[in-house]
Amino acid sequence: MVKLMIPLFTIAACLAGAALAAAADTLPKADPFPKKELDDHIAAYMKVRKQAIKAAPPLKPKAEPEAIEAHKLALAQAIRDARKEAKQGDVFTPAIQASITRIVASETKGKSGAPAKAATKQGNPAIEGPAKPVVLKVNQPYPKDEPLSTVPPSILLRLPELPKELSFRFVGRHLILHDETAGIIVDFMLNVTK
Amino acid sequence: MSRRMISLVALVWLPSWSSDVQVPLKSDSLRFAVVGDTGTGGRQAIEIGSQLAKAREKFPFEFVVMMGDNMYGGESARDYEKKFERPFKPLLDAGIKFYAALGNHDEANQRFYKLFNMNGQRFYTFKPRAGIRFFALDSNYMDRQQLEWLERELRSSGSEWKICFFHHPPYSSGERHGPSLNLRAVLEPLFIKHDVSVVLTGHEHFYERIKPQKGIYYFIVGSSAKLRADGIRPKSEITVKGYDADRAFALMEIAGENLSFQTITRTGKMIDSGVLPRLKAGTEPTIITKPSSTASTQRR
Numbered sequence: 001m002v003k004l005m006i007p008l009f010t011i012a013a014c015l016a017g018a019a020l021a022a023a024a025d026t027l028p029k030a031d032p033f034p035k036k037e038l039d040d041h042i043a044a045y046m047k048v049r050k051q052a053i054k055a056a057p058p059l060k061p062k063a064e065p066e067a068i069e070a071h072k073l074a075l076a077q078a079i080r081d082a083r084k085e086a087k088q089g090d091v092f093t094p095a096i097q098a099s100i101t102r103i104v105a106s107e108t109k110g111k112s113g114a115p116a117k118a119a120t121k122q123g124n125p126a127i128e129g130p131a132k133p134v135v136l137k138v139n140q141p142y143p144k145d146e147p148l149s150t151v152p153p154s155i156l157l158r159l160p161e162l163p164k165e166l167s168f169r170f171v172g173r174h175l176i177l178h179d180e181t182a183g184i185i186v187d188f189m190l191n192v193t194k
Numbered sequence: 195m196s197r198r199m200i201s202l203v204a205l206v207w208l209p210s211w212s213s214d215v216q217v218p219l220k221s222d223s224l225r226f227a228v229v230g231d232t233g234t235g236g237r238q239a240i241e242i243g244s245q246l247a248k249a250r251e252k253f254p255f256e257f258v259v260m261m262g263d264n265m266y267g268g269e270s271a272r273d274y275e276k277k278f279e280r281p282f283k284p285l286l287d288a289g290i291k292f293y294a295a296l297g298n299h300d301e302a303n304q305r306f307y308k309l310f311n312m313n314g315q316r317f318y319t320f321k322p323r324a325g326i327r328f329f330a331l332d333s334n335y336m337d338r339q340q341l342e343w344l345e346r347e348l349r350s351s352g353s354e355w356k357i358c359f360f361h362h363p364p365y366s367s368g369e370r371h372g373p374s375l376n377l378r379a380v381l382e383p384l385f386i387k388h389d390v391s392v393v394l395t396g397h398e399h400f401y402e403r404i405k406p407q408k409g410i411y412y413f414i415v416g417s418s419a420k421l422r423a424d425g426i427r428p429k430s431e432i433t434v435k436g437y438d439a440d441r442a443f444a445l446m447e448i449a450g451e452n453l454s455f456q457t458i459t460r461t462g463k464m465i466d467s468g469v470l471p472r473l474k475a476g477t478e479p480t481i482i483t484k485p486s487s488t489a490s491t492q493r494r
Binding site for chain 2: 059060061062063064065066067068069071072115116118119122123128144145147148149150151152153154156157161164167180181183
């Protein structure tokens with residue numbers, strides 16, 4: 001009896017699951033973004049950064065160029081020292097990469113996505129920058145001669161918010177996580193746009 | 195004439211900036227200058243700085259707003275000197291304040307530079323006169339935080355004149371970049387809802403005054419050092435005046451309900467001027483212009 005009930009229960013559960021799945025297809029799909037996972041990795045980076053910034057000379061909201069440069073270089077070096085073992089995918093894990101790629105694809109596809117796709121090319125160093133390519137490497141300084149890409153608002157409004165010290169930026173078809181003050185590549189993911 | 199039938203009467207064109215100042219120079223007005231895409235450190239940037247200083251002798255403006263791309267290439271301490279402080283030295287020596295927006299060639303660290311008056315912020319606001327407020331935006335990265343801030347600030351500003359300035363133009367006849375449609379989609383509803391009067395931008399390396407769009411004036415001043423000759427799409431329906439034959443900057447004066455402006459090249463030639471009454475954002479004004487100031491694009 002028990003043996004018979006188990007398969008019956010399984011079949012019923014499968015049918016119910018199928019019905020739910022069918023119903024779910026008619027509803028708008030929520031972004032199953034692994035937000036907590038990203039938040040945790042970002043928080044870990046920010047913790048390292050908070051320590052690193054102590055090694056840099058302080059930067060006031062109204063500073064001289066020398067102070068800005070000194071702060072940037074010292075902060076970048078301190079972050080690099082503290083993240084020697086950092087590698088691609090530490091922040092952009094496979095699950096996060098998949099979610100971001102899906103969001104970018106949905107916002108840039110077709111006629112309705114054309115303005116967003118065009119915006120990803122604005123300031124994109126692979127398109128508007130000098131001839132030499134940006135080397136994508138964790139902890140690498142973002143090249144000083146290269147522009148920073150625009151990130152279309154339609155994409156930003158669907159991605160999780162970052163602390164103000166960080167930004168998403170496009171480099172060619174790829175996406176980097178950029179430390180805005182230290183000017184370094186925190187992480188990157190490949191082939192986000194087509 | 196109905197309330198919505200607002201007439202815009204442009205001033206006649208005048209032969210040369212150096213010969214005369216055509217803006218009203220009213221005693222209680224606000225006067226400022228507009229430059230964009232200045233950060234080359236090259237000869238043309240120096241000539242624009244010099245022409246601005248000359249202009250100030252006749253048109254004593256209080257400050258300069260910068261549309262971004264304030265520094266191309268490196269941003270070492272030496273670059274700040276070469277690409278900003280040297281070209282604008284006469285104005286800086288005279289105590290003229292600069293308020294910068296960030297372009298796609300600018301590191302975000304420029305927000306800490308004391309002479310850009312950004313106070314460490316990518317986006318910020320300032321109110322130089324009662325009833326007039328400026329909003330500097332970072333159009334490279336228009337995220338939720340910035341949009342919410344903008345809405346909050348616009349709603350609470352209480353100023354009649356709300357002037358937004360940033361790098362990427364929502365409207366443009368540029369052949370290279372064209373309008374930033376994605377940006378327009380999120381900003382224009384806020385501009386209309388909160389009655390923004392004027393939008394100043396750069397990015398395109400030319401000068402363009404756009405026909406009022408939904409009751410808002412749009413200017414592109416992106417040729418204060420770099421120039422994209424023949425960069426304006428010919429016969430664009432949105433252009434009132436386009437100029438892509440030389441570097442340029444603009445002078446503006448707000449007095450009461452009117453904004454007067456003159457656009458000047460690095461050689462001192464005046465290429466555009468007019469008086470624009472403040473409109474109600476969201477309305478479609480009827481434009482009446484004199485024949486000499488009908489839509490035109492001047493090219494090489």
